[in-house]
Amino acid sequence: MAERDPVIVAGGGPVAMVLALALHREGVPFVALETLAEPFVDQRAASYHPPTVEMLDSLGLAAEIVPEGLKAPVYRFHDRLSRETVAEFDLGDLADELSFPYVLQYEQYKLVRKILALHGGRADFDVRFSHTVTGLAQHADHVTVDVELPDGTAETLRGSWLVGCDGGRSIVRKGAGIDFVGFTYPEKFIKIGTYFDYMEQDERVAYRNYFSAPDEWGNLFKVAGEPPLPAIWRCVIPMRVDETEEEATREDAIQARLQRFFPKDGDYPVAYANVYTVSQCVAETFRKGRVLLAGDSAHVNNPIGGMGLNGGIHDAMNLASKLAAVWRGEAGPDLLDLYSRQRHRAAADFTQAQTIANKKQLEERDPAVRKTRLDELRRTAEDREAARTYMRRAQLIESLEAAAAVT
Ligand SMILES: Cc1cc2nc3c(=O)[nH]c(=O)nc-3n(C[C@H](O)[C@H](O)[C@H](O)COP(=O)(O)OP(=O)(O)OC[C@H]3O[C@@H](n4cnc5c(N)ncnc54)[C@H](O)[C@@H]3O)c2cc1C
Structure with missing residues (x-):
């Protein structure tokens, strides 16, 4: 009933x-x-x-x-220390099984x-x-x-x-x-949105990017924002464990962080900056x-x-x-x-x-572990079958299949 x-x-x-x-x-x-x-x-x-x-x-x-x-079919991993692009994954390589072969931003x-x-x-x-x-x-x-x-x-x-x-x-x-x-990570993450167009300045940048660095890694993504305002690039960067939200969101601290991440002439035009506590539960x-x-x-x-x-x-x-x-x-x-x-x-x-x-x-x-990991990632991206397996996991296709198999 x-x-x-x-x-x-x-x-x-x-x-x-x-x-x-x-x-x-x-x-x-x-x-x-x-x-x-x-x-x-x-x-x-x-x-x-x-x-x-x-x-x-x-x-x-x-x-x-x-x-x-x-539409972001491509994402890239970069080494912030060597400034080299380590790996590129293209969801077009999964077009045979995807109706939407891209990440939608x-x-x-x-x-x-x-x-x-x-x-x-x-x-x-x-x-x-x-x-x-x-x-x-x-x-x-x-x-x-x-x-x-x-x-x-x-x-x-x-x-x-x-x-x-x-x-x-x-x-x-x-x-x-x-x-x-x-558990909760000891460091918080700051997300800064800027109107600065990274892609126009550096051809290695795609709509979705991960930057590896032992001191201050970063993620960089483009979103449409609120047209007619320019599109926004979002940088997610970890804060120091002892850094407060107040310190991290001061204008000079935001500018300094963005300059460390990607040095450029002049100030960054900042759209917003938010601090997040991050947990795995x-x-x-x-x-x-x-x-x-x-x-x-x-x-x-x-x-x-x-x-x-x-x-x-x-x-x-x-x-x-x-x-x-x-x-x-x-x-x-x-x-x-x-x-x-x-x-x-x-x-x-x-x-x-x-x-x-x-x-x-x-x-x-x-440094040795870092090199091994980056080399592995490079090899994965260069081998089409390994790259497909990687993307099936990263795009949550594998998790959906595993969940569906649970009875
Ligand atoms: C920096 C950052 C970037 C992220 N980027 C991504 C990404 O690109 N892709 C992705 O998949 N995930 C991402 N996430 C995670 C994503 O933001 C969350 O998983 C998502 O918001 C969860 O949605 P939700 O509706 O479950 O919860 P929420 O978005 O938190 O919504 C919960 C709602 O419940 C309301 N609420 C709370 N308590 C009560 C109450 N007692 N009574 C009534 N209403 C209540 C709140 O006001 C809120 O509106 C990111 C997270 C962070 C921190």
Whole structure:
């Protein structure tokens, strides 16, 4: 028998909105609760790997977002010390198996905005801003969720299931008593957006770049920004362990950091600078009773390789079809344990392993180990089959296959 109560989604970020849209297309009623008054211009994620673009296409979004983003089929690894380009990977080499053989560069806040612009006006697309989830209780056949309303008063909502898409500090995860297992890096990362066009100055630069350096590695990516303003190049660079956010975001410190990374005449035109604490954690389970987790509430990782949001969207898509089948009474709740096992495998064995390895690769200090790693990367890029295997892992194709194989 179909359930009566809507699914409650905690959060209104990108994973929540993709889940909401996927549930909507399945005909499952939902209420999404977002603590902020309006969508936040979140400058974190901007890289969508090919399988993720394909999933967004299945929700009718690719035709909307691809023309507004930048297609990046190629990415490069550079050695900042020798200034040499060590490796280039071209997703065109996987064109035989990909519908979208490129990484789409598209800021995550634009995805949220787009979904809301296309669907937010409908009565059955129920997204409530300035609604904060403050607590939850589980019952045999429903959940209740405590919500703080815009006027400061409280309300208790009844739902069939509660999905925590409320980010790394998830109150849903904590309220359900689910452990978050992992560690936090001692150094923070700073992301600086600049209008300076690196590609115009240096032909080695592609839309997506990784720079290895024992003292200060860096990632450099181009995003469209907000036309007619110029496109933005985003540099992600580690901070010193003893450096405070206040020190790192001072104008002179930002300029000095950008000059160390890529010396040039004159000041950099800076669009924004944000500091992030970075952790590697996975929830022990993505389901406890009628509570489910997806996105950062279930797993967080460093941004090298651009995997966090991609994995969250993969969670949302996997979960939506299973939750719809359970909600309609076509499958038992055990199907949601399969969701948990499948996506836990992808997060723990692939995304965590890959992002930790990516950071080690870029920051390696031992000159001999560093040389060996860079030589290996060079050989991988030069061997077409090895490069294909590498890209299948880096673009999360392998993690999706491994997750699908979990029964
Ligand atoms: C520097 C950096 C770069 C990154 N780049 C990439 C990239 O290129 N590709 C990639 O895949 N990933 C990237 N990531 C990771 C990516 O940003 C996150 O994985 C992504 O934002 C997770 O989306 P989410 O919807 O799960 O969580 P969030 O984006 O954190 O959204 C959670 C939402 O829940 C709301 N919320 C929180 N608590 C409550 C509550 N109690 N009640 C109601 N609402 C609540 C919040 O306000 C927020 O809107 C990057 C991360 C960083 C730090």
